[in-house]
Amino acid sequence: MKKLFTAAAAVALASAMSVSAFAADKLKVGFIYIGPPGDHGWTYQHDQGRLAVEAKLGDKVETVFVENVPEGPDAERTITRLARQGAGLIYTTSFGYMDPTLKVAKKFPDVKFEHATGYKRADNVATYSSRxxxxxxxxxxxxxxxxxxxxxxxxxxxxxxxxxxxxxxxxxxxxxxxxxxxxxxxxxxxxxxxxxxxxxxxxxxxxxxxxxxxxxxxxxxxxxxxxxxxxxxxxxxxxxxxxxxxxxxxxxxxWAPYYIARTEAALNGTWESTDTFGGMDSGxxxxxxxxxxxxxxxxxxxxxxxxxxxxxxxxxxxxxxxxxxxxxxxxxxxxxxxxxxxxxxxxxxxxxxx
Amino acid sequence: MSAYEAIILTIITASTPLLLAAIGELVVERSGVLNLGIEGMMVMGAVSGFAMAQITGSAWVGILMAMVAGTAMSLLFAFMTQTLVTNQVATGLSITLLGLGLSGLIGSGFVGMPGIKLGYVSIPVLTDLPYVGKLVFGQDPLVYISLGLTVGVAYVLKRTRMGLIIRAVGQNHDSAHALGYSVIKVRYACIAFGGMTSGLAGAYLSLVYTPQWIENMTAGRGWIALALVVFSTWLPGRLAAGAYLFGGVWILGLYAQGMGMGIPSQLLSSLPYVATILALIVISTNRRLSVINTPASLGRGFVPDR
Missing domain, CATH: 3.40.50.2300 (Response regulator)
Structure with a gap:
């Protein structure tokens, strides 16, 4: 039952997001979070990365995020929704989003996807993780x-x-x-x-x-x-x-250096599906x-x-x-x-x- | 502190928020109302309690605030379902969603702050008794409050006129109305009581269990409390037993893992739910007993004829 209602919450959140319209000329960058940005841990750091992208490239991109998305069918629905809304680059920030990300990526070949900590890639799905x-x-x-x-x-x-x-x-x-x-x-x-x-x-x-x-x-x-x-x-x-x-x-x-670099690549058209495994050397x-x-x-x-x-x-x-x-x-x-x-x-x- | 004391203490801490939230919901359901908003009321209690404790520096003021916040959320639910006669299931769900969202908003300024922890009770001599002292006389005050509430609710429902009225309203609201009782008022009061204990359960999380504010920190405990009410067949004694069974199996599962017994962790994690389902099956084999206590008007809206 708990799962069902978290799911309901996620769907409700996702539909709340759809109300906010995107500006026409900016690159729309979406983030899917497993927890709330207020967890002071994993999701918090991803959100700090998102904020860094906003701060650095705020005149060229617009970011949007969906929090508390359960791993599983709801993830697929939420990612699809972001892609449909015109997001050009989507970061999915938990291991369990791997298959949903690939599935959605197949349906939206023009959208670029970045999946954190996974190991499956496609032409428009890159992966990244930290050591x-x-x-x-x-x-x-x-x-x-x-x-x-x-x-x-x-x-x-x-x-x-x-x-x-x-x-x-x-x-x-x-x-x-x-x-x-x-x-x-x-x-x-x-x-x-x-x-x-x-x-x-x-x-x-x-x-x-x-x-x-x-x-x-x-x-x-x-x-x-x-x-x-x-x-x-x-x-x-x-x-x-x-x-x-x-x-x-x-x-x-x-995550800030990676998010900024990849978002810039998407803006310049140099984005490719890559596999990044950054450690202490890359910051x-x-x-x-x-x-x-x-x-x-x-x-x-x-x-x-x-x-x-x-x-x-x-x-x-x-x-x-x-x-x-x-x-x-x-x-x-x-x-x-x-x-x-x-x-x-x-x-x-x-x-x-x- | 010996290992067995540590385990029992941990079990009590894990069970208390479930019991607090569930005992209120039990009264609500006994009056014929199904409030699915426990999770939302709890999380609002957690954030308000934490915020107030931070501002005033007193955990007790925080706890009071949590009770007020839980009650406020429940009164919103009561207004919708009793006065406007909206669908209880949908309204309860929306209370949960509202609570989760609103608490995140209120709490955004309090993320990452170490909290104030409510102290443990300490009675001279008694708390220092070997073996049992700390377990019986050295818990945090809310543990005693949760047990006191359980006994109180059991007494009121079974032995008092007030309890009889609540049960009558829950069994058959038309008859209760015909007898001259104000169904709506009784339900308002019960819903408010449920909101208060849910708020208290939330405060337990943010001021005792893990003294901090983290978004969504209830992590589904409201739903477990809801299930426990059904599991208990609406009887307070069984409810307490159920809450402690759930908490006990939960902690022992973690304990078995730490011992390195090699039992798959997924199995251990599901054990509390399995144990609860098994207990439910055993109880429902006695059809008569479960039918007697089920509030017959549960979830049905009431519109008085004028």
Whole structure:
């Protein structure tokens, strides 16, 4: 029933959007959001990117967004509606919009689509994602240094490659400091449910985790950690305000440079279907301030960040072993890009099964 | 704090907002009105409570404001469905949509602010008792309020004249009207009570559960509360049991995952719903019992003949 009504809400929102008419000569750029821009996490950062496009190219483009669009048939309907209204470029900003985006793209060959974190493309569908795992590797190292129990709790959303990759990178980072570091994973099967994220954090802490990190969209887990005096990391945006004494750092997604570049390309006619996988080197992944940690841990985190940015260090550099003990990448190699993008296995040491 | 205390505390925190929202809706439905606007009233309570607490610096003022906001939303619903006799289902849905949208607008200035948390109760000696002290005497005040409301509603509905009138209005509004009771007034009062507890449930989310304001932070809890009312066959005792069953299975599912038991997380996430459906099936095998308590006029509009 809940789904049905969220759907009803999405449809109502979408129809509300259609009332606002577009100006005739500007490029119309549409954004589809999985959550509300006020989540202070994933969608918030995408909306910051949208605002940056408005600020930079406001005289040539007009942006419009639809929030809280569920992944599934409603996404298809909402994307279709934007395309019908004359949007020339549409960003769909969640993994689950992949197939709906491709379906709609087939029907509107003249509209350009950009799908975040997916792996299927077409002539008018580009994909883009960030190498968030680079940040995860850094926070994994910090976690292993700061943990007393040697156990971290990881609140995960859905078992898709992007999330699994983050878990693996976190643990690989941690293992460089403490080879026996343990990681407990709780899947909440939702991108956005502050209450459930908070519950998961409480459960993990009661099970001995003294570091909390999450791949969900709200600040709830960070707040629970702050209340219980446990270290945590911000995800997607800077969350230090929610735990001034306990947030060690945040992984910050910065979509603005990408959105501006791609929107400009669409304006100049140089837009092509590409696959972007931007990391620390392109500025799409950034780290917040390193706080609440001793100077040596901070120095290590800064050195690792610098090494990843320069390309000297790859979080998935071999030897990497899968959970079942098979070798994923030998010494001197890195895990193949295809394997990274479609990652469906854990590295050794994760206390969970996929 | 031992692990078992932590689990029980977490279960109580997860169940309380469901119970708060559902106990009010139970009274509303007992009076023959179906209000699908719980989610909207809750989220308005959450945002108003949070905003007021931020402005005044007091969580209690926030809670009062949340109750006022929930009641205001419910009175809008009451005006539409009772005075203008609009369709209750459609009106309830529109209250939910209005609440979700309006709360986002009101709350836009409060996103990203760490909130004020309502403290826990602390009674000298009792709260410090080993094992049970913190669980029985050390919860936040709203937990006790939710349980008190449940007992109160059960008592009023079953033992008092007022409860009899509410049930009569819900069973057969024409007869109640013929007996001289003002169906519309009784329903207005019940709807307002439902709005108040929904607002309270919202305040629980933004001032206790996760002290912050995030758009759409109710995340469907209003709909779960609505289902629980049906699950309970409109009986307050069963409602409390249902809310705690749902919260308990929900938290134990997360707990099992953290233990690394290798049970698929999708299965664990669906367990609270499965458990609720199973309980519903078991209850409805006793046809007589569910028929007796179902308000016969549920969802039907009433126009007094003049």
């Amino acid at each position: 968030f795992y680079e940040g995860r590797y850094v926070i994994g190292q910090i976690a292993a240094k700061m943990s007393k129990t040697g156990t971290a709790g990881y609140i995960a959303s859905f078992p898709i490659p992007e999330v699994v990759r983050g878990i693996n990178a976190f643990l690989l980072g941690a293992q460089t400091v403490n080879p026996d570091f343990k990681l407990k994973v709780v899947w909440v099967n939702s991108w956005f449910d502050p209450g459930k994220e908070a519950d998961a954090a409480k459960v993990l802490i009661s099970q001995g985790a003294d570091i909390i990190t999450q791949h969900t969209d709200s600040t709830a887990a960070v707040q629970v950690a702050a209340e219980q005096g446990v270290y945590a990391f911000g995800q997607a945006s800077d969350m230090s305000a929610f735990g001034p004494k306990t947030v060690l750092t945040s992984i910050i997604d910065d 799409m992944v950034g780290m917040g301030a390193f706080e609440n940690m001793p100077a040596d841990v901070k120095a290590m985190a800064e050195a690792t960040t610098a090494a990843i940015t320069s390309g000297e260090l790859h979080p998935f550099a071999g030897p990497v072993y899968k959970q079942d003990g098979t070798l994923a990448a030998a010494e001197g190699e890195t895990v193949a890009i295809g394997d990274l993008l479609g990652m469906n296995w854990y590295v050794q040491g994760v206390d969970d099964k996929l």
